Amino acid sequence: MTTQAMNPKSTSLRTTLGAVLLTSGLFLSASVASAADNTLYAQGFANNSSASQTASDYGWSVYRNGDSIEGVTATFKIINSSAGADAIENVNALKPYGDNILAGMMAMANNVGDTVAFATLDAPISRAAYESLSFGMQTKGPAAAEFRFVLKIGDTVYVSEQTFTPSSTSTWGSVSLELTDASRWAEVTGLTGESFSIAGTSSELSALTGNITGVGLYSKMGGSSSRYADNFVVTGTPIPEPSTCALTAGIAVILGCMIFRRRNAARHFE
Known part of the structure; x- marks a missing residue:
C-alpha cells in the first residue's frame, strides 16, 4: 500500500482559505446586523x-x-x-x-x-x-x-x-x-x-x-x-456605508481568486 504525501502548498491554501472564509463570515454577519432596524x-x-x-x-x-x-x-x-x-x-x-x-x-x-x-x-x-x-x-x-x-x-x-x-x-x-x-x-x-x-x-x-x-x-x-x-x-x-459595500465586494473577489488558484493547484498535482 502506498501513500501520497500531502502537498504543502495545497495545505497552506486550505488553511488560508478557511481563515478568509471565517473572517468574511464574521464581517458579513456584522454588516447584516448593522443594517437591521x-x-x-x-x-x-x-x-x-x-x-x-x-x-x-x-x-x-x-x-x-x-x-x-x-x-x-x-x-x-x-x-x-x-x-x-x-x-x-x-x-x-x-x-x-x-x-x-x-x-x-x-x-x-x-x-x-x-x-x-x-x-x-x-x-x-x-x-x-x-x-x-x-x-x-x-x-x-x-x-x-x-x-x-x-x-x-x-x-x-x-x-x-x-x-x-x-x-x-x-x-x-x-x-x-x-x-x-x-x-x-x-x-x-x-x-x-x-x-x-x-x-x-x-x-x-x-x-x-x-x-x-x-x-x-x-x-x-x-x-x-x-x-x-x-x-x-x-x-x-x-443605509450601508460605502466602505462596507466596497469591502464586501473585495472579499468576494479574493475568495473567487483563491478558489480558482486552489482548483488549478489541485489539477497540477493529480
Missing part, C-alpha cells in the same frame, strides 16, 4: 408612582386647543399612574427599569380637546442616513376619536395625513406608519397661541427638507371617553 427613540411612559405625572417629566411637550398651554403646566397631568394591579397591556415593554415592570400611559381626557404632543430629540435624526424610518405606538379610545403621528422637521411641526382610529376603549391596538417619500404631512401652526390649527393641504415628505428634530402624536377628541397612547417608538434601517 435600529430603535432611534422609544418612550413607554413608565410610571409606577401613586400619582399621575406631567408629560414634561418625560421630555414631551403637550399642546391642547382651548387653552393657552405651552408645554405642560402642573395642573395638566397626562401620564397616568399604575395605581392598582398592572394591566399587561399597559406594561412598559420598551423601557423596563432594572427588574421592575413599570406601567404608565399617556391619557387625554375627553374634556382636554384635540392634543398635539411630541418629544424634542436630543440628537436630530438624519433622514439621509436611513433606508427606511417607521413610527409605532399603541392606542385605545372611542371609535369617534382619532390619532395621527407628529413629525417635527427643524422648527416646524407636522401631523400625518394618515389617521388611525382606536380599536376599542378597553383593548389596546398597535398602529404604525412608514415615513416614505410619498407619505403626506400637514403643517401645524399656532401651538403657542389660544388654539392651534392644522393646514388644509399636505405635502409629501420628499418636499420637506431637514433633519427630524421631534416625534410624537396627535389626538382628536371623539365621544365621551378618554384617549390613551403608549409604547411610542421610532425605528430606522441604516
